[in-house]
Amino acid sequence: MTASAGAALTGERRELLRRRLQALGFDEVRFAAVTSVARAGLAPWLNQGLQADMAWMELTKEKRLNPDLVLAGARTVIILGVNYGSPAERPALAAAAGETGKPAHAPVWARYALHADYHDTIKPGLAAAGRVLEELGGLVATDYRYYVDTGPVLERGWAARSGLGFRGKNAMLISKQHGNWLLLASILTRWEITADEPLRKKLPTPDQLEPTGLLCGKCTRCLDACPTDAFSQPGVVDARRCISYHTIENKGIIPRELRRGIGARIYGCDVCLEVCPWNRFAQASRRMLLSARGDIAELDLGEILALTPLRFAEIFKGTAIKRLKLVGLLRNACIVAANTGAADLLPTLQQLAEQASPIVRAHAVWAVQQLAGAASAQTRLAGARSRETDPLVLAEYEQGAGDLAAHG
Numbered sequence: 155m156t157a158s159a160g161a162a163l164t165g166e167r168r169e170l171l172r173r174r175l176q177a178l179g180f181d182e183v184r185f186a187a188v189t190s191v192a193r194a195g196l197a198p199w200l201n202q203g204l205q206a207d208m209a210w211m212e213l214t215k216e217k218r219l220n221p222d223l224v225l226a227g228a229r230t231v232i233i234l235g236v237n238y239g240s241p242a243e244r245p246a247l248a249a250a251a252g253e254t255g256k257p258a259h260a261p262v263w264a265r266y267a268l269h270a271d272y273h274d275t276i277k278p279g280l281a282a283a284g285r286v287l288e289e290l291g292g293l294v295a296t297d298y299r300y301y302v303d304t305g306p307v308l309e310r311g312w313a314a315r316s317g318l319g320f321r322g323k324n325a326m327l328i329s330k331q332h333g334n335w336l337l338l339a340s341i342l343t344r345w346e347i348t349a350d351e352p353l354r355k356k357l358p359t360p361d362q363l364e365p366t367g368l369l370c371g372k373c374t375r376c377l378d379a380c381p382t383d384a385f386s387q388p389g390v391v392d393a394r395r396c397i398s399y400h401t402i403e404n405k406g407i408i409p410r411e412l413r414r415g416i417g418a419r420i421y422g423c424d425v426c427l428e429v430c431p432w433n434r435f436a437q438a439s440r441r442m443l444l445s446a447r448g449d450i451a452e453l454d455l456g457e458i459l460a461l462t463p464l465r466f467a468e469i470f471k472g473t474a475i476k477r478l479k480l481v482g483l484l485r486n487a488c489i490v491a492a493n494t495g496a497a498d499l500l501p502t503l504q505q506l507a508e509q510a511s512p513i514v515r516a517h518a519v520w521a522v523q524q525l526a527g528a529a530s531a532q533t534r535l536a537g538a539r540s541r542e543t544d545p546l547v548l549a550e551y552e553q554g555a556g557d558l559a560a561h562g
């Protein structure tokens with residue numbers, strides 16, 4: 155590499171780099187100097203088990219805390235933001251208030267999911283950004299590494315350090331320009347680039363962290379609105395209670411006590427983002443690195459519950475939702491059906507109580523119990539129960555019977 159041999163990239167040449175990266179479709183381009191982040195809250199988060207079963211967070215802990223283990227000699231983190239804002243849309247809140255104009259049991263999707271998979275659409279932009287670094291800085295491919303989401307990089311922390319925004323009490327990186335609707339990507343590079351200032355300009359020491367909720371003031375809307383009470387403290391999400399975790403990452407049974415709180419959310423959760431007053435400044439996305447998949451939002455719950463593996467693959471090809479697989483989507487849809495009072499779907503749910511996957515069967519049994527009542531559910535599911543052998547599913551029947559005993 156040749157770039158680090160000279161002085162740090164600064165002034166007009168740094169701004170040229172920023173403009174070239176913006177031209178690739180990144181709405182925000184900011185620079186942070188690599189420093190020690192031993193104080194970042196990752197270790198306590200893991201020690202308390204707040205990562206649920208995301209074992210990969212534990213496995214990559216050292217790398218996340220030390221960029222040098224990811225790229226030896228890394229000097230700068232380039233943080234890139236992709237705005238997916240659309241101020242007119244407020245689906246989660248509107249659904250809660252029954253204002254969407256859609257059927258009462260229309261499922262609610264996380265906004266980012268209603269696009270082609272951002273991991274796939276942003277990666278080519280990152281590859282192009284790498285070529286810009288090579289051209290302007292004389293770097294070679296081994297002088298930088300880029301990631302979007304899945305790399306061992308504390309993206310929100312570096313974004314706060316680069317002044318892209320602040321970490322809200324909802325744990326999100328919130329931008330003054332884009333509110334909460336910003337996806338992040340990062341490039342670690344050996345090129346020394348003069349850092350941008352964080353929002354709180356004078357940190358006492360370089361390894362000091364920006365305070366959580368720097369621009370939140372007395373507001374606690376996100377903490378109050380979380381349907382499952384998932385914040386263990388301001389800025390810290392207990393994934394074991396988070397709807398986003400359970401509907402996307404959890405591949406097994408969703409705890410019974412959290413199912414009601416999931417409401418109509420079939421994939422992900424935007425509640426703590428949507429209530430944030432900083433979104434009032436959000437601008438509509440240029441969508442250069444994203445492509446909208448509004449058709450997914452049009453799917454009716456009945457259609458989803460009746461999906462075959464082939465139809466699932468056709469509809470969700472190229473989206474983040476495909477990783478959930480049909481089993482995960484059916485599981486979530488059973489919960490949404492129960493929570494939205496979709497009694498017209500009882501026959502479909504009864505069929506799903508005999509579906510191949512025990513995960514789907516367990517949630518279908520619960521949904522029938524919720525919609526029909528424990529006594530009627532016993533009759534409706536008598537045949538399915540007589541054929542059931544899986545302990546997870548049998549546990550759902552038991553708990554339903556327990557509810558019946560408790561409430562008559």
Ligand code: B12
Nearest residue numbers: 194195264303309311315326327337338363391398422423
């Ligand atoms: C694991 C993960 C999850 C988990 C856990 C969430 C959590 N709060 O940690 C689950 C599955 C629940 C989840 C949910 C969501 N996620 Co997520 N998730 C991640 C992932 C892969 C790692 C986050 C992580 O490290 N968590 C551990 C905690 C301890 O770290 P942290 O939140 O970053 O906070 C610590 C650091 O910032 C550190 N810190 C503080 N100051 C500083 C300063 C410096 C310099 C450094 C380095 C560190 C640092 O201290 C903080 C803790 O005290 C990131 C991608 C990535 N590689 O970073 C995406 C990411 C955070 N997720 C994202 C999104 C969009 C979501 C959802 C909105 C999706 C949805 N609609 O359902 C929800 C929002 C939930 C929420 N309120 O956080 C975006 C957030 C974009 C943004 N503007 O903030 C990210 C960045 C993905 C991306 N590339 O865009 N997610």
Ligand code: SF4
Nearest residue numbers: 380396397423425426
């Ligand atoms: S994403 Fe939803 S469940 Fe998770 S912390 Fe935010 S509001 Fe709570």
Ligand code: SF4
Nearest residue numbers: 322323370373376430
């Ligand atoms: S809703 Fe209020 S407390 Fe939560 S992140 Fe936004 S400003 Fe901060």
